[in-house]
Amino acid sequence: xxxxxxxxxxxxxxxxxxxxxxxxxxxxxxxxxxxxxxxxxxxxxxxxxxxxxxxxxxxxxxxxxxxxxxxxxxxxxxxxxxxxxxxxxxxxxxxxxxxxxxxxxxxxxxxxxxxxxxxxxxxxxxxxxxxxxxxxxxxxxxxxxxxxxxxxxxxxxxxxxxxxxxxxxxxxxxxxxxxxxxxxxxxxxxxxxxxxxxxxxxxxxxxxxxxxxxxxxxxxxxxxxxxxxxxxxxxxxxxxxxxxxxxxxxxxxxxxxxxxxxxxxxxxxxxxxxxxxxxxxxxxxxxxxxxxxxxxxxxxxxxxxxxxxxxxxxxxxxxxxxxxxxxxxxxxxxxxxxxxxxxxxxxxxxxxxxxxxxxxxxxxxxxxxxxxxxxxxxxxxxxxxxxxxxxxxxxxxxxxxxxxxxxxxxxxxxxxxxxxxxxxxxxxxxxxxxxxxxxxxxxxxxxxxxxxxxxxxxxxxxxxxxxxxxxxxxxxxxxxxxxxxxxxxxxxxxxxxxxxxxxxxxxxxxxxxxxxxxxxxxxxxxxxxxxxxxxxxxxxxxxxxxxxxxxxxxxxxxxxxxxxxx
Amino acid sequence: xxxxxxxxxxxxxxxxxxxxxxxxxxxxxxxxxxxxxxxxxxxxxxxxxxxxxxxxxxxxxxxxxxxxxxxxxxxxxxxxxxxxxxxxxxxxxxxxxxxxxxxxxxxxxxxxxxxxxxxxxxxxxxxxxxxxxxxxxxxxxxxxxxxxxxxxxxxxxxxxxxxxxxxxxxxxxxxxxxxxxxxxxxxxxxxxxxxxxxxxxxxxxxxxxxxxxxxxxxxxxxxxxxxxxxxxxxxxxxxxxxxxxxxxxxxxxxxxxxxxxxxxxxxxxxxxxxxxxxxx
Numbered sequence: 001x002x003x004x005x006x007x008x009x010x011x012x013x014x015x016x017x018x019x020x021x022x023x024x025x026x027x028x029x030x031x032x033x034x035x036x037x038x039x040x041x042x043x044x045x046x047x048x049x050x051x052x053x054x055x056x057x058x059x060x061x062x063x064x065x066x067x068x069x070x071x072x073x074x075x076x077x078x079x080x081x082x083x084x085x086x087x088x089x090x091x092x093x094x095x096x097x098x099x100x101x102x103x104x105x106x107x108x109x110x111x112x113x114x115x116x117x118x119x120x121x122x123x124x125x126x127x128x129x130x131x132x133x134x135x136x137x138x139x140x141x142x143x144x145x146x147x148x149x150x151x152x153x154x155x156x157x158x159x160x161x162x163x164x165x166x167x168x169x170x171x172x173x174x175x176x177x178x179x180x181x182x183x184x185x186x187x188x189x190x191x192x193x194x195x196x197x198x199x200x201x202x203x204x205x206x207x208x209x210x211x212x213x214x215x216x217x218x219x220x221x222x223x224x225x226x227x228x229x230x231x232x233x234x235x236x237x238x239x240x241x242x243x244x245x246x247x248x249x250x251x252x253x254x255x256x257x258x259x260x261x262x263x264x265x266x267x268x269x270x271x272x273x274x275x276x277x278x279x280x281x282x283x284x285x286x287x288x289x290x291x292x293x294x295x296x297x298x299x300x301x302x303x304x305x306x307x308x309x310x311x312x313x314x315x316x317x318x319x320x321x322x323x324x325x326x327x328x329x330x331x332x333x334x335x336x337x338x339x340x341x342x343x344x345x346x347x348x349x350x351x352x353x354x355x356x357x358x359x360x361x362x363x364x365x366x367x368x369x370x371x372x373x374x375x376x377x378x379x380x381x382x383x384x385x386x387x388x389x390x391x392x393x394x395x396x397x398x399x400x401x402x403x404x405x406x407x408x409x410x411x412x413x414x415x416x417x418x419x420x421x422x423x424x425x426x427x428x429x430x431x432x433x434x435x436x437x438x439x440x441x442x443x444x445x446x447x448x449x450x451x452x453x454x455x456x457x458x459x460x461x462x463x464x465x466x467x468x469x470x471x472x473x474x475x476x477x478x479x480x481x482x483x484x485x486x487x488x489x490x491x492x493x494x495x496x497x498x499x500x501x502x503x504x505x506x507x508x509x510x511x512x513x514x515x516x517x518x519x520x521x522x523x524x525x526x527x528x529x530x531x532x533x534x535x536x537x538x539x540x541x542x543x544x545x546x547x548x549x550x551x552x553x554x555x556x557x558x559x560x561x562x563x564x565x566x
Numbered sequence: 567x568x569x570x571x572x573x574x575x576x577x578x579x580x581x582x583x584x585x586x587x588x589x590x591x592x593x594x595x596x597x598x599x600x601x602x603x604x605x606x607x608x609x610x611x612x613x614x615x616x617x618x619x620x621x622x623x624x625x626x627x628x629x630x631x632x633x634x635x636x637x638x639x640x641x642x643x644x645x646x647x648x649x650x651x652x653x654x655x656x657x658x659x660x661x662x663x664x665x666x667x668x669x670x671x672x673x674x675x676x677x678x679x680x681x682x683x684x685x686x687x688x689x690x691x692x693x694x695x696x697x698x699x700x701x702x703x704x705x706x707x708x709x710x711x712x713x714x715x716x717x718x719x720x721x722x723x724x725x726x727x728x729x730x731x732x733x734x735x736x737x738x739x740x741x742x743x744x745x746x747x748x749x750x751x752x753x754x755x756x757x758x759x760x761x762x763x764x765x766x767x768x769x770x771x772x773x774x775x776x777x778x779x780x781x782x783x784x785x786x787x788x789x790x791x792x793x794x795x796x797x798x799x800x801x802x803x804x805x806x807x808x809x810x811x812x813x814x815x816x817x818x819x820x821x822x823x824x825x826x827x828x829x830x831x832x833x834x835x836x837x838x839x840x841x842x843x844x845x846x
Contacts, residue, residue, distance in 0.1 A: 416746075
């Protein structure tokens with residue numbers, strides 16, 4: 001009875017969301033056909049390739065500078081936010097509570113709250129505000145990335161510091177070391193390899209994010225894609241997309257290799273610096289070269305502009321105009337519809353992702369398709385291999401194009417508005433979830449599967465009765481995490497024409513109604529926080545079995561939309 | 567394409583030298599007005615202005631109206647090309663001075679478009695149909711069309727439910743593809759997109775053209791040396807289409823000739839913006 005009521009409520013909510021996201025069968029094959037025809041051949045003329053090259057360099061520059069800033073901001077905040085250093089645990093056991101320790105505990109809580117705020121507001125929103133506040137060019141993009149990934153990194157760092165094996169910490173403390181001595185001698189050395197690995201991973205995410213910041217005027221590949229779309233130069237769009245995919249693949253590969261070494265070092269307990277110095281890449285590449293790369297990156301990111309006299313004053317003047325946020329009832333009432341649209345976009349987008357991802361995940365599961373004992377003859381084997389590779393390829397393609405680029409493409413197919421946003425979210429989500437689903441199914445313990453096989457069960461029976469029950473909770477956990485991410489993204493799809501709160505934010509910023517923009521930023525923060533909390537509650541039974549670093553990994557991959565966490 | 571490249575280079579240089587020296591003039595054009603021309607054929611204008619104003623011109627092509635207004639408030643730009651409504655905002659917030667405008671900007675129009683087979687023949691027929699404006703901040707893509715729609719007592723729910731496409735090009739495309747029943751856009755962009763067949767002229771029909779209103783204008787920031795702003799204004803006023811080089815510049819700017827601009831002529835637009843609750 002209770003289940004029926006719950007199911008009914010869920011169906012009603014989904015129906016509301018389908019209406020809110022403006023789902024309709026409208027699909028314009030003609031417009032899409034024109035786009036597809038326009039896309040080929042990609043524009044490979046030398047002058048345009050030069051534009052692409054500069055855009056790639058600038059995107060990379062924004063990502064490097066943004067990552068550097070996020071470490072600068074995230075590390076101190078992360079240390080402050082570590083509970084065992086300032087708020088509870090054996091380190092504080094011997095201390096008498098005094099005003100100083102109360103102040104430290106309060107600062108620590110404030111740091112946590114600040115980190116939460118920084119990461120709950122999407123990077124594109126930061127970029128929009130910074131573009132207006134700091135002026136034109138790529139500098140606002142780097143700052144926006146720095147601020148939003150500082151929020152993520154700070155939290156991950158705090159989790160890593162909190163999760164180090166307590167033995168050395170307690171021993172040092174017992175020997176009378178101060179908190180900072182304990183941190184420097186016991187916490188940091190143990191956590192450093194993981195810190196380095198997550199920072200590199202965060203860099204990968206920054207590259208993806210930097211590519212779309214241009215949509216709100218922060219330069220780089222996104223700006224060029226936007227411009228080429230507006231000029232109806234679809235061949236250029238394809239070239240830019242290809243360049244983006246290559247850039248992402250290269251950074252992912254390079255960063256994964258580096259990360260692998262940090263993690264190997266982590267096993268032996270060697271420190272960050274030793275790891276880097278011993279590393280092959282670092283040894284082969286002179287330090288000067290790295291410095292040059294960093295300097296170029298900061299130059300590309302327009303960072304020298306930060307030294308401009310009065311820049312902070314300008315931003316301060318802009319920031320003051322945001323206050324007090326407009327909380328008039330008339331304005332708040334006007335936000336109900338965009339809010340509903342945003343939630344709907346995230347729900348419908350996730351639903352599309354579950355459906356499409358689920359369908360693609362089955363042929364992408366090696367244990368289902370490629371088990372040599374199942375396959376009837378060489379032709380069947382070839383066919384299955386083909387189906388497997390094709391579905392993996394489609395999933396990779398869906399996933400490699402960022403949601404906001406999908407929005408631009410979906411607008412061509414279904415027109416402007418929330419449905420384009422939902423569809424775009426759905427396509428990207430399908431790529432992410434499909435891969436996660438397939439990998440989860442591949443990794444279920446094979447005992448029960450083999451038992452069923454021995455009893456003569458067919459493949460669908462084994463899937464339904466052995467693999468599904470074992471994978472169900474993991475699949476549910478991944479899906480909820482993805483919904484959390486999608487909600488964050490659904491607040492910004494409106495910035496490029498996908499409807500919802502993003503559109504309201506964009507319009508109010510453009511009109512100079514800054515107090516209203518501030519209200520919208522607060523609303524987005526609240527919405528994201530509530531969703532995180534809700535999704536956490538729903539996932540509790542799943543997550544409880546996992547170790548603490550897994551939650552850090554989830555956090556970072558959920559926030560970045562990239563499931564391939566270290 | 568080289569110009570887009572040049573714009574990027576200039577942008578990164580601008581980042582190095584954000585403060586205007588005596589020999590640098592920081593200029594910006596909003597691309598949403600007419601993107602391809604602004605971006606592809608800008609080099610001759612940059613050369614011409616540098617020459618006439620005796621200063622190195624740094625051109626930026628922002629994609630964000632609000633960023634331009636803020637840049638003018640903060641003295642990060644010297645000269646900018648603004649839409650009429652953006653000008654009204656910037657004059658209120660940043661005290662910018664109008665310099666020159668094209669003769670056509672004094673008598674600008676918006677085109678209301680729909681599909682050839684649609685039943686919409688007049689503003690009154692819009693009732694019950696979906697409608698698209700361009701960028702919320704655009705004079706010819708939002709402010710004036712909305713003003714005239716209100717004047718004509720178009721059903722308010724058409725305006726309330728209207729979508730914002732973000733640009734004139736996107737509005738025309740949405741109408742041509744039947745994504746919305748009707749929309750309003752800048753006449754110059756309409757002309758360019760249909761004559762260059764970026765949008766098939768057979769897929770759209772103009773059903774109403776607004777009365778004339780004032781639109782685009784070149785402005786100088788408050789406090790810019792009058793000698794420099796005067797030189798810029800004179801440079802535009804002196805453009806002559808009998809000179810083949812200058813003709814290219816005029817064509818790139820979709821202009822025949824330039825005339826001096828005054829603030830007072832924007833009073834009606836200001837009033838329209840206040841009425842629509844778009845000015846604060």
